Amino acid sequence: MNVIIGTRGSKLALAQAEYVKNRLQKHYPQNSYELKIISTKGDREQKKALDQIGDKGLFVREIEQELLDGTISLAVHSMKDMPAEQPSGLVFAHAWKREDPRDVLILREAVSLEKLPQHAVIGTGSRRRAFQLLQLRKDLRITGIRGNVDTRIKKMQEEQLDGIVLAAAGLHRLGRTSLITQYFEPEQMIPAAAQGTLALELREDHKELFGQVNALSDIVTEEITCAERLFLKGTGGDCHMPIGAYACKLPDGRMQLLGMVGSADGSSIKKCKVFGETPQEAAQRALRETGCTR
Numbered sequence: 001m002n003v004i005i006g007t008r009g010s011k012l013a014l015a016q017a018e019y020v021k022n023r024l025q026k027h028y029p030q031n032s033y034e035l036k037i038i039s040t041k042g043d044r045e046q047k048k049a050l051d052q053i054g055d056k057g058l059f060v061r062e063i064e065q066e067l068l069d070g071t072i073s074l075a076v077h078s079m080k081d082m083p084a085e086q087p088s089g090l091v092f093a094h095a096w097k098r099e100d101p102r103d104v105l106i107l108r109e110a111v112s113l114e115k116l117p118q119h120a121v122i123g124t125g126s127r128r129r130a131f132q133l134l135q136l137r138k139d140l141r142i143t144g145i146r147g148n149v150d151t152r153i154k155k156m157q158e159e160q161l162d163g164i165v166l167a168a169a170g171l172h173r174l175g176r177t178s179l180i181t182q183y184f185e186p187e188q189m190i191p192a193a194a195q196g197t198l199a200l201e202l203r204e205d206h207k208e209l210f211g212q213v214n215a216l217s218d219i220v221t222e223e224i225t226c227a228e229r230l231f232l233k234g235t236g237g238d239c240h241m242p243i244g245a246y247a248c249k250l251p252d253g254r255m256q257l258l259g260m261v262g263s264a265d266g267s268s269i270k271k272c273k274v275f276g277e278t279p280q281e282a283a284q285r286a287l288r289e290t291g292c293t294r
Helices: 011-027 061-069 127-136 149-158 169-171 207-214 219-235 279-289
Strands: 002-007 031-036 072-080 090-092 105-107 122-124 141-143 164-169 182-184 197-202 243-249 256-263 269-276
Touching: 002 011, 002 061, 011 031, 011 072, 011 149, 011 169, 011 197, 031 197, 061 072, 061 090, 061 197, 090 122, 090 207, 105 149, 105 169, 127 141, 127 243, 127 256, 127 269, 141 164, 149 164, 169 207, 197 207, 219 279, 256 279, 269 279
Parallel strands: 002 031, 002 072, 122 141, 122 164
Antiparallel strands: 072 197, 090 197, 105 164, 105 182, 243 256, 256 269
């Protein structure tokens, strides 16, 4: 079987796709594998803020279309970029083991969030991160920033920003952990739903490949991803709204879920911590606690 893996062309996207290719190659050497780089709307429109573009399929639509057209066999995305709803005919394989889901702070000079000077300027393109930063330090000034890791680091230096916030998972996958000044624990800054998890997407009729990819999945990651995505879907939001979700499995087998829903302007932010016997129960309780359902 020839497996064509579709991916965006950024360093991080290619690192993720290469990881998937190498793992499949190790377990299924009878297949042949190749990567295909696909440009998305999110890659082409770098000058606009994400919330100004307002497209739920910003980083995935063109890749999903190639899946549907049959020009690629498997798509590798970051699950946090995926809209709550999938196109008909496509499915996610069960999730592989998650990378670190936390957000991190990269500072130009200071050594921690607490040591930043008054009215320090922090760059982030995420309202979820911006609103939670202001909960931690009301005096901070937040400015929008986009681009890959190197682009954001360069902007921080050139524009004299005091720091930027990124996902830990991307820096880990790129081998750039030395850049990290501070990790935010999920209780401080609730991550995006499924942050750190890869989305392995394929056509639902591709049974053989589906079975191979699923055989390498991680049951705990699948369950916590399910809880977080159910919460995201229940809010009616997408990856560009100020919504956060972080689930973990407790030693007693229960699911703990931290949820966050913010208004568009950040004037109202509701957070919750709930427990459930199943991902579905945890998600429903979190939706009730944040006022998304009765």
